[in-house]
Amino acid sequence: MTTAKTKRDYSLVGESTRAAIETGLASAEWYHTDVPRKAMKELMQRSDGPAIRDTIIWLAAILGSAAGIVWFWGSWWVVPFLFVYGVLYGSSSDSRWHECGHGTAFRTRWMNDLVYHIASFMLMRNPVQWRWSHARHHTDTIIVGRDAEIAVMRPPDLLKAALAFTGILDFRYSLPTLMRQAFGTLSEEEKSYIPEMEQHKAVVVARWHMAVYVATIAFAIALGSWIPLVLVGLPRLYGTWHMVMTGLLQHIGLADNVVDHRLNTRTVYMNPISRFIYWNMNYHVEHHMFPMVPYHALPRLHDLIKHDLPEPNPSMWHAYREVWPVLLRQLKYEDYYLKRELPRTARPYRGEFHEVDMSPAAE
């Protein structure tokens, strides 16, 4: 189906924002698979045990690999330790940030908050700003002009997507952003989703982050060594690839401006190591539909509702192979997208939600 072409405006205060609000796409009612209350209550239950276990393993692996970096610095033996440390610091921090931001990883609130702040620092993310941007991402998932976390916009910038694996672009954005915020300036877009009463907190926390970076640089200079920077800050560059590899698959190539996560979000089966790093966020349709369910219960939720969801991609490789031709086609036709097929057991996509602005889809 073809509609009149309009260029997407990804600004959060522009034409697409106005259109999303006017058409009711903003803060809309989203589709949910029916799950009996009793089953959902069980799935939502919080416990500290799984996240404490995983966090002990995570911190021990971080400290162990950091010790390896210090010990083997100057020899090639340092490389595997850099590989492990980088991924733990630069990638697995994203899932910790995410789950603890939702407050679902631990039952105990302060544990969520502590890990959330540590992970935010590792990611060079302002924890106040990103808490609000992520709330918006859940309210208006891949709604153009509303969602502040659309990773690949249309038409896709493939060079930018490729460079994301190096962390360079994120680093170039994140550090200056923290610096600007530390000087007390929030952008108009940031102000559009951070409530006024929270904005000063964003400035204060940015100052703390910058203070740690300044101290790390001073320490590195005093030691005459790169090691402090390799351990603090730079892993955001050399360890980001796994976060991007898994995270890009969440929504890339799928529909935008729809209110059904089955259409704009992807679940991908992954190996156990990636699932540990990613804290089961590969069950991403399930997470978006029911963000109250902790990461450790997502496989159970998946089993319960998979009859109503598109077939998951069996691997990351499969998902990238599937999406690559879609991205190439979007270079010419930005309205093109990959429409996920539903199993016969699923409730159909609701036409009144999805057909009005439907663009040509890959069947």
Place this chain on the structure above:
Amino acid sequence: MADWVEACAVDDVEEEDVIRFDHGGRSFAVYRSPDDEFFATDGHCTHEKAHLADGLVMDDIIECPKHNGRFNYKTGAAKGAPVCVNLVTYPVKIEAGKVMIQI
């Protein structure tokens, strides 16, 4: 003058849980605490229009199903981002096995 309205039977709400009650074009949430007391608040989260009856009750906290915003359902107090505005609470009494709320 506010009226007492029958919201549900006592047994309709499980311990440490919440149900929805609609009346007069408005929506409410009726809670049963772990120590078997009943409470009532406005039905929708003050952050965005998600119904709290789909959320999770933990001790004296109700967590919104949409963004995990938390309120103390006994006092209505918002407990941090992304909720900033308190919930309105309503007096509750039990009469002959019925949960009555004053609205």
